[in-house]
Amino acid sequence: MNTKLDPWGSVNIEDYSKLFDEFGILPFDDLYPEISDPHMYMRRKVIFGHRSYDLITDAMKNRTPFSVMSGFMPSGKVHLGGKMVMDEIIWHQQMGGDAFVGIADREAHAVRGMSWEKCREIGINEYILSLIALGFEPEGHIYFQSKSENVKDLTFELGVKANFSELSAIYGFSGETNIAHMISAVTQSADILQPQLSDFGGPKPTVIPVGADQDPHIRLTRGLAHKMNMFRIEGRVDSDGGKYLSVRGKSAPEGALEEVAGRAPGDTKLFEAHVDVFGTDDFVALLDVVRQVELEFGGYAFVPPAATYHRFMSGLQGGKMSSSIPESYIALTDDPKEAAKKVKRAKTGGRVTLEEQKKLGGEPDKCSVYELLLFHLVDDDDELAEIYSECVNGKRLCGSCKSLAAERMSGFLTEHQELRELARDRLDEYGL
Ligand code: SF4
DSSP states (O other), rough: OOOOOTTOOOOOSSSSSSSHHHOOOGGGTTGGGEEEOOOHHHHHTSSSESSSTTHHHHHHTTTOOEEEEEEEESSOOBBHHHOOOOOOOHHHHHTTTTEEEEOOOHHHHHEEEEEEEHHHHHIIIIIIIHHHHHHHOSSSEEEGGGOOOOHHHHHHHHHHHHOOHHHHHHOOTTTTTTTHHHHHHHHHHHHHHHSGGGGSSSSSEEEEEEEGGHHHHHHHHHHHHHHHHHOEEEEOTTSSOEEEEEOOOTTTTTHHHHHHHHHSEEEEEEOEEEEEEEEEOHHHHHHHHHHHHHHHHHOOOOOOEEEEEOOOOOTTTTSSOOTTOGGGBBHHHHHHHHHHHHHHSSOOSSOOSHHHHHHHOOGGGGGGGHHHHHIIIIOOHHHHHHHHHHTTTTTOOOOHHHHHHHHHHHHHHHHHHHHHHHOOOOTTGGGG
């Protein structure tokens, strides 16, 4: 395994396809045709991978309940990378998902040493105002981890199933890692699973839109969701080659397996710690029964969370975006004129001389200005395709792209910041 994914460190992923082999993330291309009105990031392959997103495409198609959830650590300015996640949450909300946004103040306190007051101030003034300004509707849920009893209680319950070896294998924690940091990792899992609590309608598919560096949280939570559940269904083959399903429930409370045996489709045979089910291959019907029984016996019946993974934008100067280098990123609260100047100073994929540019064409795939257009500033796919084609064919010069991007960035930020001020008066609609 060569690629290191660290949610709290810096990440430089050179080849996204490695994540398919190394971490079991699946290519998004396979599911793309299932989505009737895909988000811009899906159309442009910015979202490149997923886990279990088929559950979400099914829910969107069948209009059955699903949730979308993501969190923001309130430790600095909200920038265009955060906007990407917000855009994806809002899109899923518009597609019918019950939307949750957690402000990870426990994480900021444990990992960055931020005071609770500062966490609240940054959470509201940076993240929440922008989220509302971008279109998050009040039917959704915005909360601070430290104020959510649901999340705190669930963290404790999940902590029963999470041990140090597992956290250390996933996150690289050592003996020096403070306990609150470990608790904050489990708190992220509670954030992710909260939409499935009975307060919010019980088990349902939930998608977490993230950058690839956040995959450790997804892996931990999927594992914990399985461990929390009372039952596991396995496909088995008997000695004559006949297939059957088996519901394993070693830690199920007394009477629960009997209940599954009584309600399962097909013929059942009850054993001490499992029920074998013959004469049916209807996994979904059996899963429904198992989940229903689990809920009746006080369990959670969690659906392991789905995730989408997006590519990162690079820094404006090339290389990585870094919160300690303001020139490398544009914050949603940057002065629009200053932001336009940053765009004009950004690294392009242009050639050294005008002659070369005309002869060889530019390199939009290595150009941070083109990235701004692709990720944020050009809605129309045809317009973007034209810019790309003019660039590679040497018909476009970097000055015109920079002017276009600077003008649109300044216009976007001016409007966004006006909407942020209006959002300030609407906080009570969101229970804040
Ligand atoms: Fe980038 Fe535009 Fe220059 Fe091409 S012409 S390298 S897209 S700035």
